[in-house]
Amino acid sequence: MNRVAVLCSIVILLGFTSLGGANPGGVGDGNFDMQCGGACHGDASQNQTSPALLELTLDSAAYLDLPVSVTAKVSGVQFSSSDKVGLFLITDTTGHSDLPEDAGWRVISDQNGGANNYIELSGSSLSSEYVVSWTIKPETLQPTNFYLSIHHGSENTPYFGISNGLTISAENVPENLPRLASDYSPAITRDIGENTTMLVETIDVEAMTIQWRLVDGESIFVNATSVDEEQWYFELPAALQPSIIEWRAIMQGDGPTQTTPWFRIAAQEPALIVDQLQVYLQSMALGLFFIGLVLTLHNRFSTAQQSQQLVVSDQSDSFNELEDGEIAPLPEGGLPPGWTLEQWKWYGHEYLEESK
Numbered sequence: 001m002n003r004v005a006v007l008c009s010i011v012i013l014l015g016f017t018s019l020g021g022a023n024p025g026g027v028g029d030g031n032f033d034m035q036c037g038g039a040c041h042g043d044a045s046q047n048q049t050s051p052a053l054l055e056l057t058l059d060s061a062a063y064l065d066l067p068v069s070v071t072a073k074v075s076g077v078q079f080s081s082s083d084k085v086g087l088f089l090i091t092d093t094t095g096h097s098d099l100p101e102d103a104g105w106r107v108i109s110d111q112n113g114g115a116n117n118y119i120e121l122s123g124s125s126l127s128s129e130y131v132v133s134w135t136i137k138p139e140t141l142q143p144t145n146f147y148l149s150i151h152h153g154s155e156n157t158p159y160f161g162i163s164n165g166l167t168i169s170a171e172n173v174p175e176n177l178p179r180l181a182s183d184y185s186p187a188i189t190r191d192i193g194e195n196t197t198m199l200v201e202t203i204d205v206e207a208m209t210i211q212w213r214l215v216d217g218e219s220i221f222v223n224a225t226s227v228d229e230e231q232w233y234f235e236l237p238a239a240l241q242p243s244i245i246e247w248r249a250i251m252q253g254d255g256p257t258q259t260t261p262w263f264r265i266a267a268q269e270p271a272l273i274v275d276q277l278q279v280y281l282q283s284m285a286l287g288l289f290f291i292g293l294v295l296t297l298h299n300r301f302s303t304a305q306q307s308q309q310l311v312v313s314d315q316s317d318s319f320n321e322l323e324d325g326e327i328a329p330l331p332e333g334g335l336p337p338g339w340t341l342e343q344w345k346w347y348g349h350e351y352l353e354e355s356k
Contacts, residue, residue, distance in 0.1 A: 047159065072132050
C-alpha cells in the first residue's frame with residue numbers, strides 16, 4: 001500500500017471514530033457493577049479496606065410496583081484533602097450482575113437527581129458523615145439482599161468498603177390503598193428558567209398534598225389539582241441556576257393515608273441540540289479536503305521528481321554522445337569553467353590545441 005492510500009485510510013478511520021479518555025478522580029454518576037470501583041478509582045488489586053462505617057435502612061414498607069426509599073449512612077471517612085466519594089447500591093458482592101435491576105428492582109431516583117445505582121459526592125476533610133437515599137421500585141416478590149459499597153481515596157491510596165446486607169421483601173398491595181400507578185415514573189430533569197408542571201398518576205386517591213423543598217431547605221405544601229380520577233398535577237417554580245428540588249406526595253383515600261418517598265428533579269441548562277447529519281457531512285467534507293490536499297502534494301512531488309529524472313537522463317545522454325561521437329576528449333577534471341557540452345562538441349579541439 002502506497003503512502004497516499006495509507007493517509008486516505010487514516011483520514012477515513014478518523015471520520016468514524018470518537019475521542020475518548022480516562023476519567024481520573026471518578027467517572028460521574030451511572031449504572032455500574034461494583035467491580036467498576038477498581039477501574040474508576042484505582043487498580044482493584046491495590047484497594048485498601050475503607051475505615052468508613054456503612055449502614056443501609058429501609059424507610060417504609062415495600063409494596064410490589066410501588067416506590068420505596070432506602071437510606072445510606074456513611075461515617076468515619078477520612079480525607080487528607082477534598083476528594084470524591086463513590087457509593088454503589090448493589091444486590092450482590094461478586095462484582096458483576098449486581099445492579100438492582102438484575103435482582104428485579106428499578107432505581108427511579110437518586111441523591112443527585114438522576115436514576116443511577118452509582119453516585120459520586122464531593123468529599124471534604126471537614127466532613128466525615130454523609131446521608132444519601134435512593135428511591136427504588138420492586139418488580140418482584142422475591143426477598144432481595146441490598147448492599148452499600150464505598151470507594152474513595154486518601155493520600156494516593158484507593159479504599160474500598162461494603163456494608164452488611166439489608167434484606168428487603170416486597171408485599172402485595174393491600175386493597176384500596178391510595179398509591180401511585182404501578183407504571184408511573186417521575187421526571188428527574190428540567191430546564192432552567194421554566195415553570196414545571198408535574199403530572200402524577202395514581203390509583204384510589206381522593207385527595208393529594210404535595211410537599212416540596214430545595215435540598216436541605218424549608219418545606220412548602222401545596223394541594224395538587226385533579227385532572228381526572230387517576231391523574232393529578234402541581235407546579236414547581238422556575239429555577240434560576242442549576243439546583244435540585246425534592247418532592248413527595250401525601251395521598252388520601254378509602255385506605256390508610258400514604259406518603260411517597262422523596263423524588264428529586266434536577267434543573268440544568270437546556271441540552272445543546274446537535275444535528276448529527278450536519279456533523280457527519282462536515283466530517284466527510286473535512287476528510288475529503290485532506291484527501292485532496294494529500295493527492296495534490298503527492299502529484300506535485302511526483303512531477304518534481306520526474307523533472308529531475310529527465311534532467312539527469314538528458315545529461316547522461318549528452319555525455320554518451322560525447323563518448324561515441326568524433327569530438328575532443330574531455331580534459332581531466334571535466335569541462336573547463338564556463339563551457340557547455342554543446343560548445344565543447346564544436347570547439348573542444350581548438351581548446352586542446354591552444355592548451356598544449
